[in-house]
Structures are given as C-alpha cells and as structure tokens.
Amino acid sequence: MIDLERYQDPLVIQSVLHNSRTIAVVGLSANELRASNFVGAYIKRHGYRMIPVNPRESEILGEKCYPSLSEVPEPIDVVDIFRTPDAVPAIAQEAVKIGAKVLWCQFGVISEEGIEIAEQGGLTAIVDRCLKIEHARYIGRMHWLGFNTEQISSVRTGLQ
Numbered sequence: 729m730i731d732l733e734r735y736q737d738p739l740v741i742q743s744v745l746h747n748s749r750t751i752a753v754v755g756l757s758a759n760e761l762r763a764s765n766f767v768g769a770y771i772k773r774h775g776y777r778m779i780p781v782n783p784r785e786s787e788i789l790g791e792k793c794y795p796s797l798s799e800v801p802e803p804i805d806v807v808d809i810f811r812t813p814d815a816v817p818a819i820a821q822e823a824v825k826i827g828a829k830v831l832w833c834q835f836g837v838i839s840e841e842g843i844e845i846a847e848q849g850g851l852t853a854i855v856d857r858c859l860k861i862e863h864a865r866y867i868g869r870m871h872w873l874g875f876n877t878e879q880i881s882s883v884r885t886g887l888q
Contacts, residue, residue, distance in 0.1 A: 730840050735855035742866045744830050744852065748805035749777055751859070752797060752828075754819055755810035756780040758788045763834075764810035765789070767860040771808075774863060779804065797822040806830040808859050809837050816842030824849030832859055 751771050757764045768789050772778040779802075780788040783795035794800045797807060797819070807823040809816060809832065816839035823831050823846060831846040833839070833855045843853045 730838065730843065730855075732838070732856050735843065735853050736857055738866070740852060741854060741857065741862050744806065744832075744854065745859075745863055745867055748830065750779065750802065750804050751776050751806040751808055752779040752781050752794075752800060752804045753808045753810065754781040754797065755815075756782050756785075756788050756793070757810070758782075758785050763858075767808070767810075767834075767858065770860045770863070774868065777802075797826050797828070800826070804828045806832050806859075808832045808834065810834055811837065813837055813839040813842070817845055820845035820849070820851075823851060830854065832857070834858055 753764060753768045753771070755764055756768045759765055768778050768780065772789060778789065778791060779800055780791050780793040781797055781800070782788065782793050785793040787793055797804065804826060805828065807819065807828045807830065809819055811819065816833060816837060820831055820842040828851060830852045835856055835858055838856055843855060846853045
C-alpha cells in the first residue's frame with residue numbers, strides 16, 4: 729500500500745508551484761465540462777505555460793496539442809496527469825526521458841509503479857492532489873482572501 733502523505737507534502741507542493749513555469753497536461757480534454765479542461769484553463773490564466781497533450785486533438789484552449797510528451801518541442805517542468813492509473817507508468821517513463829522535474833497525479837490517479845519510475849528517474853512525485861486546488865490554496869484566490877486552511881472540506885464547524 730502506498731503512503732500518500734509522503735507525496736502530498738505542502739512544502740514540496742508550494743515549491744513546485746513557485747518554481748515551475750511550464751506544465752504539460754496529459755489527457756487534457758477539449759470538453760469544457762471536464763475537470764482537465766477547467767484545470768488547464770486555470771493554469772494558463774495564472775501565468776503558467778500550459779501545454780496540452782492529447783493524441784485526439786490538434787488544439788485545446790488556444791494552444792497546440794501534442795500527441796505525446798516526447799513530441800513537445802520545449803522543456804517541461806511539471807507533467808500533470810488526467811489519465812487512468814494504468815496509463816501512469818508509461819507517462820512516467822516518458823516524463824523521465826524528456827527531463828521533466830515533477831510528475832503530478834490528479835485526484836484518484838494513483839500508480840505505485842508510475843511513482844517508482846518517476847522517483848528512480850529523479851522526478852518529484854505529487855499524488856492524489858489537484859494542481860488547481862493546491863495553487864488556489866497556497867498562491868491563488870483562497871490564499872489572498874485568508875482561506876488558507878490547508879484543509880479542503882464541505883463540513884462547516886461551529887454552525888448550527
């Protein structure tokens with residue numbers, strides 16, 4: 729069983745968000761109702777270079793879409809994955825091959841093998857966290873408004 733807390737360190741997440749400029753979103757959907765599209769738009773709106781990776785599309789969110797990480801013609805800091813866990817090992821191998829710095833696996837995208845490949849290749853792994861939510865928590869609007877509770881919950885305490 730994987731120890732998820734090891735891959736959810738707030739200081740590591742903050743460092744990645746502050747020190748990264750280019751984020752490839754693997755599995756980015758052109759469908760505006762999909763979470764990946766919302767996250768991709770958010771990343772772009774907040775000043776990151778967002779690169780869509782999806783073999784079925786030629787352009788998403790006004791950006792040229794690439795069929796794979798190895799076809800992206802520029803360095804990538806973060807590989808943000810919106811794919812099923814069984815796809816993660818191959819994506820991790822490709823991320824290592826292109827020299828990415830971080831493998832970020834979205835909510836529910838948990839692959840012990842993929843994480844191991846990433847770590848052995850020198851990448852930082854963040855697992856079962858949403859890049860958009862973490863950005864909002866530490867850098868974006870939630871932080872500015874004083875809502876940086878470091879906890880996400882719909883449960884309100886103290887209210888009857």
